Amino acid sequence: MLKKILFPVIILLLAYSFWISPDFKETAAGIALFLFGMMCLEEGFKAFTGGTLESILRKSTSHQWKSLTFGMTATTLMQSSTLVSLVTISFVSAQMISLAAGIGIIMGANIGTTTGAWLIAGLGLKVDIASYAMPALIFGVIFTLQKSKALKGLGYVMLGVGFLFLGIHYMKTGFEAFQSTVDLTAYAVPGLAGVLLFTLIGVIITTIMQSSHATLLVIIAALATGQVSYENALALAIGANLGSAVTTAIGGMAANLGGKRLAIAHVLFNIITAFVAILFINQFVWVVDHGARLLGIADDSYLLKLALFHTLFNITGVLLLFPFIKQLETLLQKYVTFAPKSSEKPIYLHPQAVETPATAVSAVRKEVQHLFDNAYGLLTHGISLRRAVIDSEESLVDAIKYTRRIMPLDVDDIYENKIKSLHSEIVAFIGEAQTRELTHEATEELYILRQASRDIVEAVKAMKHMHKNLSKHGVSSNIAVREQYDAIRLQIATLLRELRIILHSTENVTSLSLDSLKLTMEKSSQQLMDSLDDMIRARRINPAIATSIMNDEAYVTDLAKNLIEAARTLLHDSEQNSVDNLALRPDEIQTLATNESDVKA
Structure with a gap:
């Protein structure tokens, strides 16, 4: 009932926002294109599942460190932790890989997803990325018109890349225009209260858009145009990471007990990582500042420092929990059993x-x-x-x-x-x-x-x-x-x-x-x-x-x-x-x- 009410309300609010603010319309269009690009990427990579991906997955999970490496590599290549997480849930559900291996992949995917922030911060906002989108879209359409499933998949990947680039372009120009009319930095909140508030905002944005990559794009574009402060951007990044677990949780609810356990493991991992990042945020900022100098990143290069922060706290979460994967698997198997569904009732035995x-x-x-x-x-x-x-x-x-x-x-x-x-x-x-x-x-x-x-x-x-x-x-x-x-x-x-x-x-x-x-x-x-x-x-x-x-x-x-x-x-x-x-x-x-x-x- 709530969903039926929320949907038309959101549509009306968006329509009203477009009417009063053409600049917001351009920003929203950028987000929409970016999300559509993510969908095309996922559709393209699905064409290579059912054989190649599954075979690689089975061979890459014999040890925990292999599972972690696979999660990092697959997410870096696909730029979609969602797809990697949902495929992993399906494999754990089918008992083709162990729960421990699935947890390792999820942890690796969290590190792999940070590469998107580096690409956007280091490249996406510094070049005319829209010029690269056009060839990708043209070739993508040509390939999707072919009969071969592999060629269609490749075409969707190209379309995904093209729409991602276009989305980044329109997000950037939208925020630049938005900056001249509204200054969101006036609403910046300092201290722990600001960290908690903007972490919550990051969770909400990611939950709505179902993509931490899209949220990071919004954060980086807003930071680049001065719409959010550096400190608040860090909190938004924590929230984006935390919100990404929601997609996995939704996918896990449709899976069997093994899939549900993995979804819970993902949520627990992201909650613990976010808690550590919030608790020690000042220490993380100090490490980021010193690390940036060692890497040759300028003190005022906040985009790259944000990407570094995003990577550091995800790696910290993995370092804290990776040694305890087996224990986590045991605890989940022991305590996560779920109430049994109501048993089938006889129809004729009155x-x-x-x-x-x-x-x-x-x-x-x-x-x-x-x-x-x-x-x-x-x-x-x-x-x-x-x-x-x-x-x-x-x-x-x-x-x-x-x-x-x-x-x-x-x-x-x-x-x-x-x-x-x-x-x-x-x-x-x-x-x-x-x-x-x-x-x-x-x-x-x-x-x-x-x-x-x-x-x-x-x-x-x-x-x-x-x-x-x-x-x-x-x-x-x-x-x-x-x-x-x-x-x-x-x-x-x-x-x-x-x-x-x-x-x-x-x-x-x-x-x-x-x-x-x-x-x-x-x-x-x-x-x-x-x-x-x-x-x-x-x-x-x-x-x-x-x-x-x-x-x-x-x-x-x-x-x-x-x-x-x-x-x-x-x-x-x-x-x-x-x-x-x-x-x-x-x-x-x-x-x-x-x-x-x-x-x-």
Whole structure:
């Protein structure tokens, strides 16, 4: 409700400001162009995620110092700590890197983001930067019109650079014009009160613009034109650093528990860094003054001294907290657990349903179908496909082949809230029903349905076990490993699609349809193991990873077996169970699969 009110209020205030002050309009246009440039940069670098960036990220986080270096380098190159932070959250969420590695990257990103201040202070306001924007924009448009994803990405990067340069230009000219009409230095506040006030202003500006780079640009442009004092500019820089954690916090709220922990770590790091900077601001100013002399920076070169201050207090924060990353990780894992989401509620298990055997059986059957549907969704996301893809006629081979990243998925959380809780409700309801007078047929049917519910739970447990390896190796830079996990994902996707077709068929489906599906899964499993043996012999796959693939293939076998048995129960009620006599025994299915494999060989 508040957002709905705030948005039109902000629009009206901006419109009124533009009407009364053309100079403010130029400054605001500069900010808008700068922010749009940041968006273009992020869009461009996203084109290189899903493969290259992820591969580099995995290789660059084996040690804490590597994580720190990666965060610094990536943010320096991309000039977007937001993108680096949000990509890192997605990787921690998917368990592809540890929480400690993620914290290291976030710390490195905070140092890397200071390079933007140096570029703007040292270059951006001293040359006609707009002249460099034009070629970047022209080439950027040409590249974005190409079909190649890489060329489009490069085009967005060029557009981003062009709009950043234009934004800096208009910010500079806007503040210069603004200076002749309004002197904001008259509102400067000295002492600790001024530090706290302007730190808060920096936080607010950064939160609104969602970019500490844009805030630093505003600070530097205002300082260059004398609109803020040097002391107040330092406080604004602290606020900008503190406000940058808000973007990560917002991104973290949409992530799972691992992502939330990393977002909290980022907020804690920035709060502690800001607290230290405010507490010892006089000492920092002294160090900056002496450091500036050593670097040959003039005493009145406040822009470069601001950039130096921004770098120094970020480095100080890293030096203070970097040795304690492991301890911070342990504390976050211990205390940041979050209140569990409300568990999935049964839809059909009403108290009145236990009144008669028929209604009890019908309610349980529908609830087991509800549980199956929940498991279907979890398993679909577990192999990083959208449910709509499984439900469509789209090629599963292509859908899996062109997967760029493994979806972040908190399997444990979903299992507890959507699977285990619902299974417990089903078991409890059946227990209640059994205290009533039931017919022999109803008792048998409830027993079978309870077993079907358990089968569904076991299928999801199998996904829990294999998902960590799938997250780790599903987008591996080793093509052979990725092919094996793509084959595993294809097995599960095929199983889910076929089960959906069978369960929603309007024709009379017998157990032989499920036996045929089970036979298909057995054959796929044997083919995968044969392929794996060939790759081990050719030394295309490390034996340790091969062992993981074998274990995961066993989980797929268990998953398929349990899901097919649950589907068998849902297909046939007590009046139709006679068709189960047509079902093949497990040993017959195994024999058929082996014989077909031998014939092909």
